[in-house]
Amino acid sequence: MCHLHLVSLPTYAGIMPDNQTKFLLLQIFGAKSHPVRKYQRFKHVNPYPVPVPLPQEPIDLARISLQRIAADLSAKVTVYQMPLTDILDSGKEITQPHIVGIQSPDQQELLAHHNPDRPVFVEGPFPLWLKKTCVYYYVLRGELLPPGEKGEMLDSERNFYYPMHLDLDLDRGPWDDEEFDVDEAEEGPIFAMCMAGAGDQATLAKWILGLQQNNPILSQTPVVFHLAPGPRELLAASDSEPGEEEIPQSRRAQQER
């Protein structure tokens, strides 16, 4: 039974056996044996496969993981800052951590409709595991609006010639009712995500400044930073964290006042 022990481990470990393992298995046990069959079954089970080998460079790693969590194929990854280590003449070292952000057109639209009087929150760092490496990402999100203040729905009588909002689900017929009788957990809208080399407020402020290029509304919205010194659970927010500060992003606005 030792061969079972050998092969049961990778299956339960979430690591998919690779070609080398397959070759070894074939050689040792023969083509029709139990371990080989097991390998064949579970090769392509992961719907979100992690690229092998995982890139070591932080920018590429950030790019791959941000594309993975964005869940939107039309999301665009922007590198706001490359990692840099400068040594000035006076001998002082300046290190610039990398900042890679992602935003999809849906998120951009949500941010454009956001009310600039309400603050947006930068939360983080949240852990993300890729096989055996753990990377951390930060999220820019808004508050959950109470139901009365939700944005206006499109008026269905606005245009009689064609429907402005089409929701066709042609795979299923009207007799199939696949809704669950439960209120799903709701949270505020997410506007953008990023990964940075360092988690302090100055770095993330640079990210926000970079986001302002495509989202001019950010210059008028107050941004609140909810940063924790270590990795946090995805939900815990607003109660009591260090590093909570508000930046009225509009120095120009202040000067105008």
Added chain:
Amino acid sequence: MALSFKLLENVFLSSKCHRQNALHPFCGPLLTNCISKLYSSYRRPGTSPDNTPLWKMNFSFENGVDWIKKNFGLLKKELVDHVKGPEGRGFEEYFLEQTRVVWEFRSQKDLDEWVVSSDAEIGGKSEAYLKLGKNNQTALLFGTLSTEAPRDGETGYSGYCAIRAKLLKGAFDTKKYYDWSNFNSLYLRVRGDGRPWMINIYTDPYYSHQKDDLYTYFMFTRGGPYWQEITIPFSKFFLSSWGRIQDDQYPLWLDKISSVGFTLGDKADGPFQLEIDFIGLLNDRAHTEEFAYEKYERNPKA
């Protein structure tokens, strides 16, 4: 006669769980603060078996009376439900339903239906905790995994954590099962951190030598701040027994399911978290596969 004997035992027994294996049919395992041998018969290597005789245990009249009251209430409810329809639901609901929410996590009472375990029970260093998430709308399972094996000479590997639904109990602690024969997929709304989890379904088989049978499948979380809706058809679950995947595979029978569990054992040291919004069942009419693995004998002896 057997009922009166049961009642007499229960009037005097308190909530300790010694000698569960011998006394289980007679004493209600009042699982308040210890996980009884219903879930596993594992004994840490090096500890001696627990052999305290019955007359040394503590007796408590109050607990017995509470137990009687609770079970008569449950018995009454069961009789009323039997008249209403299968499992207490009406007939239209039973015949026409395509979705059903089995577990949702909205209060501490919902969390009490689940049992969390980690390899701390075999002496490892992982930790796992279950608590309600933000706004009491989700369950958050978090902790740290450590693959350092305990040094007891027997265990070779370590580093897992698991959560399992408690077994359903009817009146007077009769075994009850979930009947999911109307459905063909499991639906989960979760938010993980990229780790691969395994979903286990425990059934109650007819023969007792099949009692360690387990149907498993993988749940790959994507990670990230968005919720992930996972649908796994029951035809994909493969059979394993005592942890080893079996050579001859059989499809999962949905009429006698005792519990469902999630396990994490991906050999990566570090913190993990998994948020579950709800667990439901779906009857996917477009899914016609009966079983994903070969049912014929693959290496015939002749």
